[in-house]
Amino acid sequence: MSEAGAAIPVAAGSVAAGTAGEAGARPHYRRILLKLSGEALLGSRQYGVDPNFCAFIAAQVAEVHALGVQIGIVVGGGNIFRGLAAAAKGMDRATGDYIGMLATVMNALALQDALEKAGVQTRVMSAIGMAEVAEPYIRRRAVRHLEKGRVIILAAGTGNPYFTTDTAAALRAVEIGAEVILKATKVDGVYDSDPIKNPAAKRYDRLTYSQVLAERLGVLDATAVSLCMENNTPIVVFDLNTPQNICRVAAGEPVGTLINGGSPV
Numbered sequence: 001m002s003e004a005g006a007a008i009p010v011a012a013g014s015v016a017a018g019t020a021g022e023a024g025a026r027p028h029y030r031r032i033l034l035k036l037s038g039e040a041l042l043g044s045r046q047y048g049v050d051p052n053f054c055a056f057i058a059a060q061v062a063e064v065h066a067l068g069v070q071i072g073i074v075v076g077g078g079n080i081f082r083g084l085a086a087a088a089k090g091m092d093r094a095t096g097d098y099i100g101m102l103a104t105v106m107n108a109l110a111l112q113d114a115l116e117k118a119g120v121q122t123r124v125m126s127a128i129g130m131a132e133v134a135e136p137y138i139r140r141r142a143v144r145h146l147e148k149g150r151v152i153i154l155a156a157g158t159g160n161p162y163f164t165t166d167t168a169a170a171l172r173a174v175e176i177g178a179e180v181i182l183k184a185t186k187v188d189g190v191y192d193s194d195p196i197k198n199p200a201a202k203r204y205d206r207l208t209y210s211q212v213l214a215e216r217l218g219v220l221d222a223t224a225v226s227l228c229m230e231n232n233t234p235i236v237v238f239d240l241n242t243p244q245n246i247c248r249v250a251a252g253e254p255v256g257t258l259i260n261g262g263s264p265v
């Protein structure tokens with residue numbers, strides 16, 4: 001829900017509500033928060049950002065945007081630097097996390113470039129100050145960008161060490177009034193074990209927040225799941241590599257794994 005429970009307006013310049021887009025979908029959610037890992041931007045590379053895969057993501061986001069859906073994106077930085085891994089090798093954890101935040105800003109700028117080439121107005125908003133390359137994250141300004149039909153990329157995590165970008169995604173989703181978090185992964189949902197290592201792993205179509213926490217399924221960190229549970233923000237975990245999946249999730253199709261409080265969304 002938006003502020004004070006008001007209805008979320010259709011994004012300026014977008015297709016009117018209920019009009020089918022190129023994917024033939026109707027928007028079920030009007031405001032979404034897309035969580036991308038840094039690794040999602042690797043594409044076929046071992047390190048850094050693959051411009052072709054950024055363009056692939058941007059094309060899907062542009063398609064959803066054309067349906068009138070308001071979109072916020074939180075991107076990780078693991079393709080460039082991971083603070084926790086650096087801390088395990090002896091670096092101060094806070095220092096490592098701050099370096100990781102800078103990596104997310106680099107990814108955000110690369111994604112912004114791809115989105116604007118796809119014809120979508122985009123603003124990068126950073127939780128740490130760097131006025132020459134990004135706007136400061138201010139909640140009311142972020143919501144205003146969404147209402148004006150711009151995609152916002154929310155970089156630098158929460159601006160604090162010891163918090164993951166999953167937690168940043170949950171926090172920003174609650175702050176901007178997103179109706180759902182779309183957690184993009186390399187697999188088609190949540191499994192009871194790693195499906196790459198265990199071909200017999202069981203896939204879940206639906207889970208409650210409590211199940212995710214109790215079974216330590218690890219799809220998001222516990223802080224992020226707890227924040228979503230407290231604010232009744234559903235999470236959909238889906239395969240980013242399948243074309244049009246973002247559009248299908250936004251249309252309310254049963255894609256991936258839905259995590260919520262157990263009641264219908």
